[in-house]
Amino acid sequence: NAGVTQTPKFQVLKTGQSMTLQCAQDMNHEYMSWYRQDPGMGLRLIHYSVGAGITDQGEVPNGYNVSRSTTEDFPLRLLSAAPSQTSVYFCASSYESRTSGGSYEQYFGPGTRLTVT
Amino acid sequence: KNQVEQSPQSLIILEGKNCTLQCNYTVSPFSNLRWYKQDTGRGPVSLTIMTFSENTKSNGRYTATLDADTKQSSLHITASQLSDSASYICVVLSSNTGKLIFGQGTTLQVKP
Numbered sequence: 346n347a348g349v350t351q352t353p354k355f356q357v358l359k360t361g362q363s364m365t366l367q368c369a370q371d372m373n374h375e376y377m378s379w380y381r382q383d384p385g386m387g388l389r390l391i392h393y394s395v396g397a398g399i400t401d402q403g404e405v406p407n408g409y410n411v412s413r414s415t416t417e418d419f420p421l422r423l424l425s426a427a428p429s430q431t432s433v434y435f436c437a438s439s440y441e442s443r444t445s446g447g448s449y450e451q452y453f454g455p456g457t458r459l460t461v462t
Numbered sequence: 463k464n465q466v467e468q469s470p471q472s473l474i475i476l477e478g479k480n481c482t483l484q485c486n487y488t489v490s491p492f493s494n495l496r497w498y499k500q501d502t503g504r505g506p507v508s509l510t511i512m513t514f515s516e517n518t519k520s521n522g523r524y525t526a527t528l529d530a531d532t533k534q535s536s537l538h539i540t541a542s543q544l545s546d547s548a549s550y551i552c553v554v555l556s557s558n559t560g561k562l563i564f565g566q567g568t569t570l571q572v573k574p
Contacts, residue, residue: 349505387564387565387566388564390562435506453506454505
């Protein structure tokens, strides 16, 4: 198993550009999510999905879009990049759903370091 | 507001020594509390997951404790190794929202 994979590992964008961060998992997990990690702050949830075709907003969704057409893939789109979106982005997956409150482990990808100038 | 606070913010210890990291939370009710280890440039990796009814859980040299009455948890690292140098993140799963609430992490540096 490759686990959770993310591409690219690093990206530099100019303000106003758009791009898609890719995330894939091969563990047949229903639940996938995107987080951003900023210095001195805990990870913050951007968007999440409890299964193919179902997505919902997290804590900081503005400026980001997601879709979940397959169980394996959960891309994150930046519509018009802003310097405030400079961050490290992590994709994660687990068996548990939003409502189950279960104790399943959440597996994180290696992250994408994004800089917006 | 649901919060998870960790202390200290950073810590330096000598190889072979023990250390304890603290986590205080206000999330209530909660389903479980997790500790993650995050190496520099990598994603977090789960160390332990404890439900509200568990007091202690071990994973090798890592032992997590939970006091649901005082809303405190600690992560004790025994006989530290250079590979323990990382950020340690305390995370609480809210029963109400089903969402994970992350602490800001404690950065541990183990020196030879």
